[in-house]
Amino acid sequence: MGEQTKHFMPKALIVGMLAVAIGVAVFLKEGTKEKTASPGDDNGIASGSGTSHTLANAGTDSRPLPKLLDLGSGTCIPCKAMAPILEELKETYAGVFDVQFIDVKDHPEAARQYGIQLIPTQIFFDIAGQERFRHEGFFSREDILATWDQLGVELATVAPPASTETFQRFETASLDERDKESVCYMCDGDIQPQTRTVLKTDKGEVAFCSPHCYFITWSSMVGEKPADADVTVTDWSTGTTAPAASAHYVYGMDPSNRPTIKAFADEAPAEAERAAAGGNRMTWADVQKKEQTTLCGFCDRAVYPEDAGVVKVAGGLSTWGCCPMCSLGVAARLQKDIEVTEKDALTGEAVLIKTLSGHVASLEPAGAVAWAGSRKNEAGDIVSTGCFKQAVFASEDNLKEWVQAHPTATGRMISIEAALAAKMKLTPQQISQACKIGECAPK
Ligand SMILES: [Zn+2]
Ligand SMILES: [Zn+2]
Structure with missing residues (x-):
């Protein structure tokens, strides 16, 4: 390689600097660049034996497909990082676009043919075989899908990965014997x-x-809301019942910064509690207003950010999902790409989901799955058990451990893609009804 690069120092310098920046290898002779090479020209390269191999599903379908061609080698670090991504895309998007890899160490003629200056290089070809885009260096799964999307390739025909429709439990492992x-x-x-x-x-x-769960219900109700006169709270100091509307409240924080609402029938003990434990004195109307400051970006329920998934929406908006399914539902409601951060319900570790055109573009950790809290109704249909019964996990193992620890939980494990798909297929009318009492009631 040194022998070759010696002949054209300026280019080698530039390329060398890039190589430091993105960690790619330089290997190429100058002078034979063909920037708009067509994949049809590569006969004898990709189909040959040796380390070059095609990843495309050749032969089963004669319909021409767009093609992603990655030129790299088995030894460069970013090339190695791309290999599993290419393998997965090839499988997931079979029938949508082809994926092909050429090892330029074994096939330097391909490097010349495609005018490769750095590896890895990804070239995107349309169905006519024309180059539409190329990228040098590591290119993420998300970026690859975004490129196809920009090139007008319809990614929506992809079926969700068929990994996780296997684990389910619709009979509780033990009866819920708590007093209603x-x-x-x-x-x-x-x-x-x-x-x-x-x-x-x-x-x-x-x-x-708590008043919090009352206000969640209140915000889920369609039609006429209950009258304040029909609500009673419990006096924090005496344990007696008091009318909600005339009670005095101390709105504070617990040690984990989650809001707490303490009610008092009389003003003096409320003030004493505020002086001792901190917080703000409030009326019922104040509490109600405070409780409605943060709403789920999908179902409009009152939510505490401390309990919620964080949803960043393309364009800079940010909102919350009261459960993982609602977080994903923001993509459907707004018809935008989103970035969701949820917590594994067993371990608390972060699960990061990025969507693109209604599909999962990236998932960290890659093995993350969702628990669709659900039950079978009398007609045998599977219906949701409500926002409080939905969860995501960093792995199948975590999910199974959690289900074991929750003997009354019912539902099934689904892929994150399937969870998103369930939201993406909803009509605006269905979304406006989502999680409202009666539609997705907890019981
Ligand atoms: Zn509750
Ligand atoms: Zn929600």
Whole structure:
């Protein structure tokens, strides 16, 4: 290689600098560049034996496909980083675009033919075999898909990866034997006596673990909202019931910075609690307003950012998802590409999902999966068990461990792509109803 580069120092210098920047190797003779080479010209290179191999699904379908040609070698570091991406794309997007790899160490003539200056180089060909775009250096899965998208290649025909429709449980492993009175209508959590909140309805009393869960329900209701007079809270200091509208509140933070709402029938103990533990004194109307400051970007439910998935929307907007499914649903609601950060429900580790045109463009960790909390209704249809029962995991193993630890959880493991697809197929009308009580009720 040194022998070759010696002859053209200026280029070698430039290329050398680039090589430092992006870690690619220089190997090429100058003078035979053919910038608009066509993949049809490579007979005898890609189809030959040796280390060059085609990744395309040749022969099964005569329909011409766009083609991604990667020219690299088995030894350069960015080339090696690209190999698994190319393998996966070849499988996932079979029938959409071809993927081909040429090892230029074994086939220097290909490097000349395509005018390669650095490896790896990716060249995007349209169905007529014309070069439409090329890139030098490592190119991520996301960037490759974005390039196809910009070139007008329809990626939406891709079926979700068929990895994860296997693990499911629609019969609870043990019965939920908790007293209904002590279970929150919204989140299904245990109701602590100090924060019990009750809504009187025509059909009886509905109990919540806190004013927060009441306000989540309130924000999920379509049509007429309940009257404040029908809500009671529990006095933090005495444990007695008090009308919500006339109670005094201390809105504070717990040690993990999550809001807490303490109610008091009288003003003096509320002020004493504020002086002792901190927080802000509020009226019921203040609490209601405060609780509605952050809403889920998909279903409009009240949410605490501390509990929510973070959703960055292309164009700079940022919002929250009250559950992982809602986070993905923001892509459907806004018809934009999004970047979702969720937490593994077992370990808390971050799961990062980027979408492109309604598909998963990248996933970190790559083995992340979703738990679609669901049950079978009387007709045998699978229906959601609500936002509080949805989860993502960094791996299948984490999901299975979590399911084991939650004997009353029902649902199934699905791929992140399938979770996104379920949202992308919703109509605007369905999205406007999403998670509203009656549509996606917790019970
Ligand atoms: Zn609750
Ligand atoms: Zn939501």
